[in-house]
Amino acid sequence: MSNNVKTPDRLNYTRKAQEIVSKIDETKFMGLNFPTTTRSDLFMFAMAFGINTGVSTKLQNTYPGGLVLDSSIDGRTKALLYAFSIGSNDNPDVLDDVTSKDKVYTAAQELANTGFDIIDDYMATKKETSLLWTLIEELDEQYNEMMSSES
Amino acid sequence: MRFKSIEITNYRQYRNLKFSFPLMGQYDLHIIVGRNTMGKTNVLNAINWCLYGLEPHLGMNSKILPKINLDAKKDAIAAGKTTEWITVIIAAEDDNHKIIFERKLPFNLAQDFELQDQFTVTMSQDSGDSLIYSADEAKSIVNKYMPETIRKYFYFDGEQLNTYFIGDQSSRIMDSIRAISQVDIISRIAQRLDKIIKKKQAEAGLKAQDIGSINTELNKIEELVGQYKRQIEDVKTQIDVSNKIIKENSEYLQGQEDVSELEKKFSRLKEEHAVLETEEQKIERDLLSFVKEYKILLTSYPFIKKTLDIIQEKEEQNLLPPNIDKKILQDILASHKCLICNHMLDRNDEANIKSLLDQIQVSSGTSHLLIGIKSELERAMIEVNEYQQVKNALLAKYRVAQEKVKKSETAIDTADKELRKFSNKEIIINKHKERKEQEDLLVTNNQKLGALQSQLDISMKQLSALEKKLASAMEKNNECARINKSVDFLKRAKNVAVQIEQEMMDEVKSQMEKSCMKYFSQLNWRQDIYDRIELDDSYQLDLFHKEGYSCVGTCSAAERSLLALSFTLALQEVSGFNALLFIDTPVARIADVNRTNFALVLKEASKGKQIILAFTPDEYSEQIRNVLEGITSTSVTLEMDEANATGTII
Numbered sequence: 001m002s003n004n005v006k007t008p009d010r011l012n013y014t015r016k017a018q019e020i021v022s023k024i025d026e027t028k029f030m031g032l033n034f035p036t037t038t039r040s041d042l043f044m045f046a047m048a049f050g051i052n053t054g055v056s057t058k059l060q061n062t063y064p065g066g067l068v069l070d071s072s073i074d075g076r077t078k079a080l081l082y083a084f085s086i087g088s089n090d091n092p093d094v095l096d097d098v099t100s101k102d103k104v105y106t107a108a109q110e111l112a113n114t115g116f117d118i119i120d121d122y123m124a125t126k127k128e129t130s131l132l133w134t135l136i137e138e139l140d141e142q143y144n145e146m147m148s149s150e151s
Numbered sequence: 152m153r154f155k156s157i158e159i160t161n162y163r164q165y166r167n168l169k170f171s172f173p174l175m176g177q178y179d180l181h182i183i184v185g186r187n188t189m190g191k192t193n194v195l196n197a198i199n200w201c202l203y204g205l206e207p208h209l210g211m212n213s214k215i216l217p218k219i220n221l222d223a224k225k226d227a228i229a230a231g232k233t234t235e236w237i238t239v240i241i242a243a244e245d246d247n248h249k250i251i252f253e254r255k256l257p258f259n260l261a262q263d264f265e266l267q268d269q270f271t272v273t274m275s276q277d278s279g280d281s282l283i284y285s286a287d288e289a290k291s292i293v294n295k296y297m298p299e300t301i302r303k304y305f306y307f308d309g310e311q312l313n314t315y316f317i318g319d320q321s322s323r324i325m326d327s328i329r330a331i332s333q334v335d336i337i338s339r340i341a342q343r344l345d346k347i348i349k350k351k352q353a354e355a356g357l358k359a360q361d362i363g364s365i366n367t368e369l370n371k372i373e374e375l376v377g378q379y380k381r382q383i384e385d386v387k388t389q390i391d392v393s394n395k396i397i398k399e400n401s402e403y404l405q406g407q408e409d410v411s412e413l414e415k416k417f418s419r420l421k422e423e424h425a426v427l428e429t430e431e432q433k434i435e436r437d438l439l440s441f442v443k444e445y446k447i448l449l450t451s452y453p454f455i456k457k458t459l460d461i462i463q464e465k466e467e468q469n470l471l472p473p474n475i476d477k478k479i480l481q482d483i484l485a486s487h488k489c490l491i492c493n494h495m496l497d498r499n500d501e502a503n504i505k506s507l508l509d510q511i512q513v514s515s516g517t518s519h520l521l522i523g524i525k526s527e528l529e530r531a532m533i534e535v536n537e538y539q540q541v542k543n544a545l546l547a548k549y550r551v552a553q554e555k556v557k558k559s560e561t562a563i564d565t566a567d568k569e570l571r572k573f574s575n576k577e578i579i580i581n582k583h584k585e586r587k588e589q590e591d592l593l594v595t596n597n598q599k600l601g602a603l604q605s606q607l608d609i610s611m612k613q614l615s616a617l618e619k620k621l622a623s624a625m626e627k628n629n630e631c632a633r634i635n636k637s638v639d640f641l642k643r644a645k646n647v648a649v650q651i652e653q654e655m656m657d658e659v660k661s662q663m664e665k666s667c668m669k670y671f672s673q674l675n676w677r678q679d680i681y682d683r684i685e686l687d688d689s690y691q692l693d694l695f696h697k698e699g700y701s702c703v704g705t706c707s708a709a710e711r712s713l714l715a716l717s718f719t720l721a722l723q724e725v726s727g728f729n730a731l732l733f734i735d736t737p738v739a740r741i742a743d744v745n746r747t748n749f750a751l752v753l754k755e756a757s758k759g760k761q762i763i764l765a766f767t768p769d770e771y772s773e774q775i776r777n778v779l780e781g782i783t784s785t786s787v788t789l790e791m792d793e794a795n796a797t798g799t800i801i
Contacts, residue, residue: 048450079527087454
């Protein structure tokens, strides 16, 4: 690992994503606004959508200041971020590489970036109640797939 | 009272001496003549000792000797006695009643000291019987006839007469005059009246009632009673009004649906609906939280599971944590020497390290990271497994809440439809409202009426008690007025007594001044130079020269003696106090013509008073004898029994 790479101290997002977050706070969409939902959870929620799509969107025009400082990221969020990085990798012998903080954060930010766009789209097209039931159905499907793959 | 005899046994120089004082003719005058040291003064001491237990006229030599006669003591010791008695007995009479004063003193011969004396007074009664008094009773009888406080005016030492008006004697003189003239009886009456007045005033003070404050309280309660009665009337009127309105409204509402109750029900349903909606919204929020949480968890699940599998595998291979730090090995290879011991690596060493590096797959930092996230990931896995259970519980709650909201909406619709039926809904509601208000008011007013009635009853009782208290207070005040009237009377009586006392004292003083001047003029040979005698308010005696100035301080000793004698004679004359006069060496300081005057005065005085005069042979001069011989009732001469060194009567 190059010593020139700066270790990240926050989770970043784009200016566009920042506008989406502001809209969320303003409309209290799905209760994703602060403080009903922490910024860590909002990030993870967006990232989940990103994972579902399987599309990473590189961050362009990053919003200065970032979304969540390291010091505000709780233990569980960190665990999930690293689990995603480890679990996405097929080679278990390169763990040192895949647990590089820079790589973990970058991958997570790109997936969340995709997720913020999806949330923005939901805000524009879906009512909260219908989205709620849509998401519950999706969760059921995810769960059932999970269970069937387990068995 | 007059003395009939004096009997002296074993006292001072007297072994056994008896004087008898019979009244022979019109002059109750008795002469005792004796040289100095014959014991004339001790006769005076014997009288004082018998009556008062005192020996006021003892010479310095006698004071150191015991009372017992020394020969009697010697004889008693010789006779083998242990005690010898000293006795003085005075036999007297008053209105044909015999009185015997007797003082006896036992003398302990073995130990040579005097024991406690015994004093008795024996009085004969009209029945012929005699009563014996002792202690305080005996003293009281002596003070009745010859008060101890003024004994000096009955038993004189002539040699001391000139000192009577020297020094502060006035208070004693005033007290004496008060006692002798019996003015003190009036004083005691006045004092007694004063005590009674104070007692009565205190009694009146206790009985005095503050009618003003009772009346004030009474007025207050009467006012309260009036207020309560008016309030009761007002409340009763309000109750009547309420009853009327309730009746009218009930008649109007008869057969009508209870719109007011429906309105209330409608409002209540609305409120309940709001609550149910809030509950439903809360469950919706819980569902949203559920969705957010499980969107993350279920999406992350494959990665979580895979990560935990890797961690488990590494743990099973004992690679977590590694035994050797992978980074140190990499640094050693890069520098071709051991970073611990500085040993340069050869090919073989480097091959071994490379082999070791191949075995160590996880760095120390990664190892710690994996260990750190493991527990969080395990918890996430548990939560994932609870997905169905949590979801079903939330949805069930949500369905129940929705059902409740739906039912509530149905109930609201039904109530609304019912309300819409009434065209006069507002009137009915108002009538209901008014009836309810009046019913509430009726309850309140009935309670108020009960409370007012109770307060009125209490106040009426207080009023009745106060009226009784007022009546009692007025009765007590009447009693108080009666006591005050009595106090007024007592005060007047006391003032009269004080006035009488003052008048008596003034009169006694005036008579004393005149009588004293009369005797002094008779006794004194210089009759033309003195004008008058005055007693001031404190009974201080003053003699005034014809030129008008006070001259008692410049008188000769003889004149002062005559003045004292004059004062005594005046005192006894004015007071009417019937006691004997005993003067020892009466003219010791008086010479020549004054002695004649003295004898003439005492001769006249002895017509109504027993007088005993004890002269020295020199004193009993020709001038005296010329006047007194032949008229005295008794006359004795004391001679010393040389053999026994004791006095005897010849």
